[in-house]
Amino acid sequence: MKLIGIFGLFLVGIFIYNYIQISKFFINKLSFQTNKLSKSLRITQISDYHSNNLINKKRLLDEISQFNPHIIALTGDIIDSRAEEIYPTLDLIKELTKINSNIYFVIGNHELRNINGNTFIENLKEVGVTVLDNENTIIQIEDEKVNICGLSFFATKEDYENILAKINKDYFTLLLSHSPNRIIRYTKGIEDLILTGHTHGGQVRLPIIGAIVSSGQGLFPKYDKGVFNIKNTILYIDSGLGNSLFPIRFFNRVQICNITIESTKNS
Template sequence: MAGIYIYDIINILWIHHSRNGRIKVKLLKIISIIVTLIVFVYIYNYDQISKFRVRDIRIDSKKVRNNLKITQISDFHSNDLIDLEKMEDKIKKFDPDIIVLTGDIIDSNDIELDAVIKLFETLSRLDKNIYFVQGNHEARQELYKDLKDEMKRLEIIILEDNSATITVNNEKINITGLKFHSKSREYNEVIYYQEAIKDLNLDYYNVLLRHSPNNVENILSGKEDLILSGHTHGGQIRLPLIGAVVAPGQGFFPEYDKGIFRTNDTILYIDSGLGNSAAPIRAFNPVQISNIIIEPEK
């Protein structure tokens, strides 16, 4: 309907000013500018939501003697625009010790799992241990049981309020994963977390996988070295010099949007994700994966 109204207005102006060639030229210029802007915005947004970047992160720690390399993938939201062959190549060149999936790999609106299965099969070809934690979209998705079956088939390790201790480059590493707990149940998360880590040697390097960074400070034991999260999408739309406009659970101009945040000896890293929810729109914030190197403190 809006297009019909615009056409009618242009037609009236054209007829009314048909004797004035200059008006017609100006009108054509305005239309040309509007069309050019629309095309530019479309091309720019398509690049932002489909052409993933690789973000390289380096963290030092006095608790490791050898490098630990982690690839983090978050908030895929079944984004079938992602070039998975290119991603496989990028990760293969980085050669991580482990791959972590920090939630919202599916979207709550999905009716099938094709895009996610393709992602899982791509990552499985890399022959790395893959660890998964649940996000809010998995928590409310009827297909989550089917998703878990696919992960088990491909030997992806699901962490739901539990932990694993692994050996990487002669280093013992604790990895704990918390499934998504709604705000009304966050008070229970402290109990689940303490139960998950009670048998760990916390003198090892400790990695916590938690989909949302919101209120993470409420559950910490003080022994966490690295927390890997997603959820925020970096705000999807960011403004230069300002950052994210809005993030779920934090409102406008959130504190925790993307990147590294430090609290004492604990580092929180938020990956802005490979997909989008609500609307496929991004600005100054392209989709990404993160290659993280934890190296000995010098």
């Protein structure tokens, strides 16, 4: 009986730990430097939300509001492929537009697979979100101009090259891609910062080792989570705010990322 009681407590502990990992989001804070800006640029990245109704949405909005980003990047899988209700997630994004209307979205594989995915994307446009599907744009922030490029989930190398051929390389260039799997092969180092998601950091991670498995990269993937330098370009892979397949996380709490790009012009 004693062993059964200990095992029961162990299971309860695992359940509580996992619940914290999948619902109590962490805010990752990153800082990079550039000589292409004269002032700091603040970016909030939200990736792989997967219609996660377990998180405290009010706290999420409060934290983002306090950071006061110039740009909010939604890097795909904001809804889950199995989600029948898209409007709770749209309501959250409507609240984000009240913080800042400079919201940019790239399509993830779960939006493509959801039966209401196209409706979700059209509704994003209606509330003022800019959808970048193999497209680029320029945003004016005070006296600064920033290139923002967005790759589709199934973008080819030609798609990538066409987008980058249109940019002004004197401006800071931000590229959004749901998955890092193609961009790590395509990048020519023209971008200053690439933001991606998709991997969930493997969802289950081991200390020192990292992710056990990642979609598109197999076992013990190299590009699983965090910051990587590829051809003079900074690649950041966010582990996301939600979960797919199973609501399980281990050593890998759900998260968003607040990124500050510091100017080196006056240093």
